[in-house]
Amino acid sequence: MKSTSLVLRYVKTVKLDIILGDKCEILDLTISGDFFAYPEESIGELESKLRKCSSRVCIEEAFKEISSTIVLGVDIEDLKSKIISLLETCTSS
Amino acid sequence: MWFLKLRVILDLEGRDVYWQMAIDEALLTLRSRGEIDNTLRIYRFKPSAVTIGYFQKIREAVNLEFLDESGIQYTRRITGGGSVYHDTSGELTYSIVLPIRGVLTDVLESYRVICNSLVYALRKLGVSADFIPINDIVVHGKKISGSAQTRRAGFLLQHGTLMYATDLNILEKALIAPREKLESKGVKSIRDRVITLRDIIGEVDxxxxxxxxxxxxxxxxxxxxxxxxxxxRELRVASxxxxxxxxxxWVFKR
Structure with a gap:
């Protein structure tokens, strides 16, 4: 099990806390910070979907499901890339 | 812009943070059901309190030890954004519930329109305030007001602060800002980033x-x-x- 925290500075600040399992699956993930999302509940739904992911495709699908959510202060594409990068770094090591 | 009726409620005597947040949410609920008019509330928190944004982790946004020692109440808002210290003797809060239509349809634009109401007031006091997207009002490059908005069923609730004489020593001890955020603003501490009306024009009526x-x-x-x-009815829903x-x-959900 591997736990990582990243602080990402966009217009707003996002903290990404992620726990990866032995097979590099996402066991836990929290996206926190002083940003805005409409509707707010979609961030919790995104976290839930990402918690089941162990592949790039799964992460991309999870983000696709919140594509209609308005997120202010966060580069959502960059955030997605950071999560994919963490997962792929884990699988290649 | 259209013409609308706006009900104004003043609560300068103040209530505690749990009630104030409950009333704001109740007004949004009742407005979205068509049971009340568009409503602007201007109020204080009594006693002084801290609120954090919907997505913040409480232990990373506020100094819980200091708040508990000082008897400062705290809760989580239904709106995003950052942590706020609400000083009974130095800060006014506004909240407004409106239908999402016209210029308020676009979220960013709605922040600008509503925040310009505060800019108007500040400029009338002779203060050169500016709205800085997403949700800040600044004077001399320092934040004097922050706002946060949520949307439900075709209606929005926006609430925000206006610091006229906030005790910045307490604010600095109560709130935690990530190092990365302070660096991006070019400041060393939260205190360097904020300003009150008293700092600019002296005591304010x-x-x-x-x-x-x-x-x-x-x-x-x-x-x-x-x-x-x-x-x-509003007080019952809030209760x-x-x-x-x-x-x-709720408070420790993140």
């Missing part, structure tokens, strides 16, 4: 400030205002929400 704020909202929204009180804002599950 709160009644005048309230009058200018109401005028600002009326002008910016092209609204005809009338003064009112909270109804029994049902107070326990949420006091609950460990």
């Amino acid at each position: 709160v009644n005048v400030l309230v009058e200018y704020l109401v005028e600002g909202f009326s002008n910016t929204l092209s609204a005809e205002i009338y003064y009112d009180e909270l109804s029994e 049902e929400l107070v326990s949420k804002y006091k609950s460990f599950e």
Whole structure:
């Protein structure tokens, strides 16, 4: 099990806390910070979907499901890339 | 911009943070059900309190040890954004519920329109305030006001602060800002980033400030205002929400 925290500075600040399992699956993930999302509940739904992911495709699908959510202060594409990068770094090591 | 009626409720005597957040949510709920008019509230938190944004982790946003030692109440808002220290003797809060239409349809634009009501009031006091997207009002590059908005069922609730004489020593001890955020703002501490009206123009007559704020909202929204009180119905709906804002599950959900 591997736990990582990243602080990402966009217009707003996002903290990404992620726990990866032995097979590099996402066991836990929290996206926190002083940003805005409409509707707010979609961030919790995104976290839930990402918690089941162990592949790039799964992460991309999870983000696709919140594509209609308005997120202010966060580069959502960059955030997605950071999560994919963490997962792929884990699988290649 | 359209013409609208805007009900104004003043609560300068103040209530605690759980009630104030519950009333804001109750007004959004009742407005979205069509049971009340568009409503602007200007109020204080009594006693002084801290609120954090919907997505913040409480232990990373506030100094819990200091808040507990100082008897400062705290809760989580239903709106995003950052942590705020609400000083009973130095800060006014506004909240407004409106239908999402016209210029308020776009989220960013709605922040600008509503925040311009505060800019109007500040400029009328002779203060060169500017709105900085997403949700800040700054004077001399320092934050004097922050706002946060949520949307439900075709209606929005936006609430925000205006620091006229906030005790910045307490604010600095109560709130935690990530190092990365301070660096991006080019400051070393939260205190370096904020300013109060007292710092700029000296002591402020709160009644005048309230009058200018109401005028600002009326002008910016092209609204005809009338003064009112909270109804029994609104207080009853709010009372049902107070326990949420006091609950460990809500406050510590992140």
